[in-house]
């Protein structure tokens with residue numbers, strides 16, 4: 001086990017845990033954002049750089065600070081490590097810079113984007129971005145690519161987090177898409193136009209943090225914040241069959257996997273559940289879905305950030321107040 | 331004439347053949363190491379030599395070797411980084427082309443020291459003709475029992491392969507190189523874990539530059555202590571410098587570290603001074619990734635101490651008034667050089683070569699290039715100059731691999747030392763964009 005201090009809060013985690021996951025154990029406002037790291041996907045993380053934090057003390061044995069900010073999602077903790085996130089102006093400044101970089105070439109077409117309302121980039125910009133832009137150049141665009149009847153690819157919106165690539169590698173039996181090209185010309189695509197089609201390919205939609213991969217069967221059907229999400233399940237021979245239905249009245253507009261508070265899929269679902277079961281009668285309804293994230297769609301289901309009650313019980317009130325922490329309701 | 335360790339026999343006819351190379355004393359280090367020394371003793375000599383990595387970072391080679399993990403049941407690898415693609419650096423190519431056996435000898439001796447049974451030379455894809463030279467030399471070694479099973483009857487066996495890259499600068503970054511060698515897209519890995527623990531195919535691996543490896547035979551033959559006597563302080567041994575730009579004698583020179591920069595730049599034995607009798611304006615002393623300096627700050631530090639060619643002396647003054655020895659790419663610019671244009675050109679390179687994995691480098695390198703393009707072509711604003719520096723700061727230190735820093739430093743240093751010239755481009759765009767126009771000093775800026 002390793003004990004670390006994160007934003008002034010002590011937490012104990014198993015050796016080998018990343019700084020990000022240690023912070024997630026605390027929960028609440030102190031958790032760094034993550035746009036590329038995805039717990040279920042091996043090898044993910046380290047790319048977007050929004051999770052940068054400052055290590056002011058490397059470990060108990062070697063207390064020297066780390067010379068650069070580090071990506072918390074891929075840096076393992078050491079016993080006695082001291083990390084600053086929201087307490088470090090340097091971190092907040094760097095993060096603002098990264099968010100700016102993610103936005104300079106983004107089309108900002110939220111009004112016509114199906115991801116709007118549940119988009120990690122929107123949330124991130126809202127929290128860490130600026131209202132204007134310093135970018136005077138023309139925004140980068142890519143040629144449209146058709147990847148089949150189920151999934152819509154909008155490369156212009158992609159932040160190259162590689163999550164969809166890892167998903168296709170690890171969840172499906174055959175990956176036909178990947179990152180082609182280099183630098184800012186790098187794009188998600190199939191090598192020589194190909195259709196992405198196999199039983200689990202739809203999961204790339206759920207892992208995509210932005211509107212680069214969206215559900216073609218839901219395309220322009222509705223704004224996500226007008227829909228009512230409900231937990232539902234069915235007996236599925238291919239997957240767990242545990243899903244969220246996004247309904248309007250009694251119409252099932254969209255089916256997705258269930259995600260945790262960090263937007264990570266809990267159990268991947270098959271394409272049959274996602275694309276073909278669009279009747280209420282296909283499903284057993286469990287009840288309304290709680291949306292705990294700070295996104296537009298959570299407006300109707302607003303919940304304050306929560307933390308592990310065991311941890312904050314020991315904190316002075318000034319700290320809890322400053323960090324806007326409230327105990328997770330049990 | 332300074333001492334030559336790597337290039338002593340470079341002009342001997344036939345030195346690219348095994349026969350001539352052996353006649354000149356080649357492969358003695360293999361015999362000595364394999365027959366009379368333990369691998370640990372070889373590592374110890376390299377440690378004592380103070381040899382520092384010649385690929386750019388200057389990390390002590392012996393120390394790197396001693397970090398190599400040695401878990402049971404896993405092979406270890408030595409990979410030679412021959413991807414040399416840094417603008418201004420072309421020394422490894424010359425060494426491999428002229429004396430291929432110098433590298434191969436180093437590979438055998440070093441592989442023995444590290445306990446590697448298979449080693450690789452990852453060579454820049456554009457250098458196919460050099461790859462053929464190396465392959466021919468390797469075939470000679472197999473035929474002579476210097477490679478393969480039971481080398482020279484010592485019981486040690488080694489296979490050596492040459493692998494060409496696909497033509498990407500980023501594949502010179504050691505972990506991108508390993509990915510590429512594994513047959514994957516050349517994206518740098520997140521570190522830790524470092525290659526010493528998790529390298530090629532997930533096994534402990536040492537990655538070293540061509541020149542670093544080629545220096546090992548001399549160290550083994552003459553002892554680390556002897557090597558450490560060459561040079562000054564922590565900059566021991568000799569270094570290959572690729573001299574290019576506006577000098578009378580461009581080329582690759584082997585110098586003893588500690589040589590006064592003035593002597594290197596102006597004496598006829600080396601660069602021979604600035605060409606066409608022009609003035610010395612600026613220099614990129616260690617390959618395109620290091621900060622650019624004015625001529626004055628290069629010859630003498632801000633405190634007025636004359637600089638010498640060592641890691642320490644060139645970096646004196648930090649990023650404010652110093653630079654780095656880097657990979658030894660010595661690019662000299664005379665007073666007809668437009669710094670804005672030059673900076674734009676460098677930034678074009680980094681924009682083109684970013685792998686695109688991490689957001690600050692993927693987006694920022696393109697942004698910097700576009701701003702510099704505007705400035706150079708007379709469409710810039712004053713605030714663009716500060717914006718440029720600010721964008722470079724947003725990249726620096728925040729990326730997966732050092733390419734981000736390498737893209738940021740030349741830009742930030744150019745503005746730091748040549749701000750006038752950038753302002754001139756903004757204030758007098760017609761003048762600055764006239765063919766052949768060069769900023770000639772403060773009067774230029776004040777006038778009109």
Ligand SMILES: Cc1cc2nc3c(=O)[nH]c(=O)nc-3n(C[C@H](O)[C@H](O)[C@H](O)COP(=O)(O)O)c2cc1C
Pocket residue numbers: 382383384385386387388389391411412413414415416499500501502503504505537538539540542543731732733736
């Ligand atoms: C973008 C980039 C390009 C690099 N290219 C080279 C190269 O072409 N050759 C090289 O030896 N090292 C290169 N390096 C440095 C290597 O990552 C590594 O540090 C070096 O090969 C280690 O060898 P050394 O310790 O012998 O110098 C590069 C580094 C970066 C970040």
Ligand code: SF4
Pocket residue numbers: 157158159160161162163164165188204207208209210212213
């Ligand atoms: S398409 Fe989406 S999931 Fe795939 S790399 Fe781009 S942003 Fe990430």
Ligand code: SF4
Pocket residue numbers: 500517518683684685686687688689691692729730731732733734
């Ligand atoms: S710094 Fe640039 S080259 Fe290096 S990993 Fe990031 S995007 Fe790739």
Ligand code: FES
Pocket residue numbers: 033034035036037045046047048049050051052071072073074
């Ligand atoms: S979440 Fe850590 S770098 Fe993207």
